[in-house]
Amino acid sequence: MASVVLSEAEKLYIVHGVQEDLRVDGRGCEDYRCAEVETDVVSNTSGSARVKLGHTDILVGVKAEMGTPKLEKPDEGFLEFFVDCSANATPEFEGRGGEELGTEIANTLYRIFSSEGSVDLKSLCINPREHCWVLYVDVLLLECGGNLFDAISIAVKAALFNTRIPKVRVLEDEEGSKEIELSDDPYDCIRLNVDDVPCIVTLSKIGYRHVVDATLQEEACSLASLLISVTSKGALTCMKKVGKGSLDPESIFEMMETGKRVGKSLHASLQKILDEEESLGTTRQKVGFLG
Amino acid sequence: PPQMRGPRSKALPDRALVNCQYSMATFSTGERKRRPHGDRKSSEMTLHLKQTFEAAILTELYPRSQIDIYVQILQADGGNYCACVNAATLAVIDAGIPMRDYVCASSAGFVEDTALADLSYVEEASGGPQAALALLPTSGQIALLQMDSRLHEDHLEAIIEAASGACRAVHAVLDRVVRDHVQEVTALLGD
Numbered sequence: 257m258a259s260v261v262l263s264e265a266e267k268l269y270i271v272h273g274v275q276e277d278l279r280v281d282g283r284g285c286e287d288y289r290c291a292e293v294e295t296d297v298v299s300n301t302s303g304s305a306r307v308k309l310g311h312t313d314i315l316v317g318v319k320a321e322m323g324t325p326k327l328e329k330p331d332e333g334f335l336e337f338f339v340d341c342s343a344n345a346t347p348e349f350e351g352r353g354g355e356e357l358g359t360e361i362a363n364t365l366y367r368i369f370s371s372e373g374s375v376d377l378k379s380l381c382i383n384p385r386e387h388c389w390v391l392y393v394d395v396l397l398l399e400c401g402g403n404l405f406d407a408i409s410i411a412v413k414a415a416l417f418n419t420r421i422p423k424v425r426v427l428e429d430e431e432g433s434k435e436i437e438l439s440d441d442p443y444d445c446i447r448l449n450v451d452d453v454p455c456i457v458t459l460s461k462i463g464y465r466h467v468v469d470a471t472l473q474e475e476a477c478s479l480a481s482l483l484i485s486v487t488s489k490g491a492l493t494c495m496k497k498v499g500k501g502s503l504d505p506e507s508i509f510e511m512m513e514t515g516k517r518v519g520k521s522l523h524a525s526l527q528k529i530l531d532e533e534e535s536l537g538t539t540r541q542k543v544g545f546l547g
Numbered sequence: 548p549p550q551m552r553g554p555r556s557k558a559l560p561d562r563a564l565v566n567c568q569y570s571m572a573t574f575s576t577g578e579r580k581r582r583p584h585g586d587r588k589s590s591e592m593t594l595h596l597k598q599t600f601e602a603a604i605l606t607e608l609y610p611r612s613q614i615d616i617y618v619q620i621l622q623a624d625g626g627n628y629c630a631c632v633n634a635a636t637l638a639v640i641d642a643g644i645p646m647r648d649y650v651c652a653s654s655a656g657f658v659e660d661t662a663l664a665d666l667s668y669v670e671e672a673s674g675g676p677q678a679a680l681a682l683l684p685t686s687g688q689i690a691l692l693q694m695d696s697r698l699h700e701d702h703l704e705a706i707i708e709a710a711s712g713a714c715r716a717v718h719a720v721l722d723r724v725v726r727d728h729v730q731e732v733t734a735l736l737g738d
Contacts (some may be wrong), residue, residue: 265564282713298574298575298621299622300574300575300576300577300622300623300624301574304574315621316573317573317574317578319574321579338573340570340572340573342570342617342619343568343570343615343617343619344617344619392573392579394572394573394574394579396572396573396619397619399618
């Protein structure tokens with residue numbers, strides 16, 4: 257992870273501030289930074305989203321391609337995740353430097369989405385055992401400003417909401433061989449239901465309290481963090497502890513409660529923004545990258 | 548359009564080392580690309596960028612240091628190398644690193660006896676001759692010229708003319724953007 261060099265005095269300042277529920281930029285312990293979410297930024301993907309959370313900048317592109325279903329799940333499609341840490345984020349990521357972080361994030365995403373019911377995989381099936389839609393979700397880290405997992409999960413949810421998969425018709429010949437026909441109309445497509453897609457909330461333990469959405473400086477002061485993935489109804493699907501420090505059980509329960517609360521409000525605001533963008537339709541002014 | 552990030556100075560004897568990396572996002576092309584960087588085409592582009600910018604940046608002013616230029620392609624629709632050069636020029640100017648001149652690049656091709664400037668992906672894929680030209684506009688010097696496929700030498704003049712014309716147009720746009728930005732920043736600082 258990109259790191260920041262902090263003096264002991266600065267660390268003490270941050271830790272003492274957090275005990276009083278006051279963070280360096282004036283937020284409370286449970287406040288997120290101002291986030292910008294925009295979908296449909298890359299035109300030759302099936303769906304895309306860009307999220308800017310403070311200094312953290314993430315771009316997610318989803319491409320839908322046809323493939324064969326996995327052997328153990330013949331009537332479902334599946335998702336493949338790939339995380340690329342761009343060298344723009346930190347010089348350490350040049351060449352193969354960012355691969356370790358990238359695989360860690362990709363594996364976390366796989367675990368979260370492997371829980372039943374997060375995405376309706378049966379809708380991605382075309383012909384059982386023969387054809388299905390594979391969604392390649394590619395995450396690009398443009399800038400590292402702390403709290404990567406949250407921003408990535410928000411971007412993945414927004415990109416999946418924005419994904420448009422063309423409708424497919426299967427025609428059967430007399431010999432029994434099947435032909436697949438993709439509809440030519442760009443508006444004739446299926447959309448994914450992302451109501452149950454979870455979002456990750458990272459809670460970092462600083463001193464005796466925990467904070468949501470840590471900046472790079474705060475991450476340097478915290479020894480242990482808890483990543484929980486929360487759905488919009490407040491159900492916890494996955495939990496992971498990261499960091500070299502240890503957490504005692506009461507703090508874990510407290511952090512879980514905070515995480516559920518924060519997660520629900522995060523989902524509510526994200527859904528509001530996505531619905532607003534959707535309702536503007538083609539009249540929406542796209543800011544893209546030059547705003 | 549490719550995205551650029553400001554170059555940084557970081558470790559050589561009498562001049563600065565220019566270190567480039569060209570990377571494409573996996574969703575940038577029509578077919579999903581598996582490896583973002585490290586494959587042959589990316590390494591070749593990296594070397595070309597390095598060569599172009601070593602010609603333009605005044606490296607003698609920064610001995611024993613390194614300038615990193617990282618270019619990330621977000622979406623590719625033809626003219627990748629040229630867009631990278633233009634974006635990196637702006638980034639180097641934004642970082643305050645002195646250069647001999649703007650470096651502007653454009654691609655050009657030849658179809659049915661007409662020279663075309665700035666080819667899109669469809670035009671590049673059609674298989675005709677294509678050239679990429681990086682120019683230093685005020686002096687008219689060529690930093691990099693690269694050509695694929697077969698071209699009759701009578702047409703070479705026309706293609707270079709077309710590419711140079713496009714480069715000068717790009718230079719006008721980049722120059723205006725830089726001047727506007729500097730005006731805005733000095734106005735903010737002044738008052």
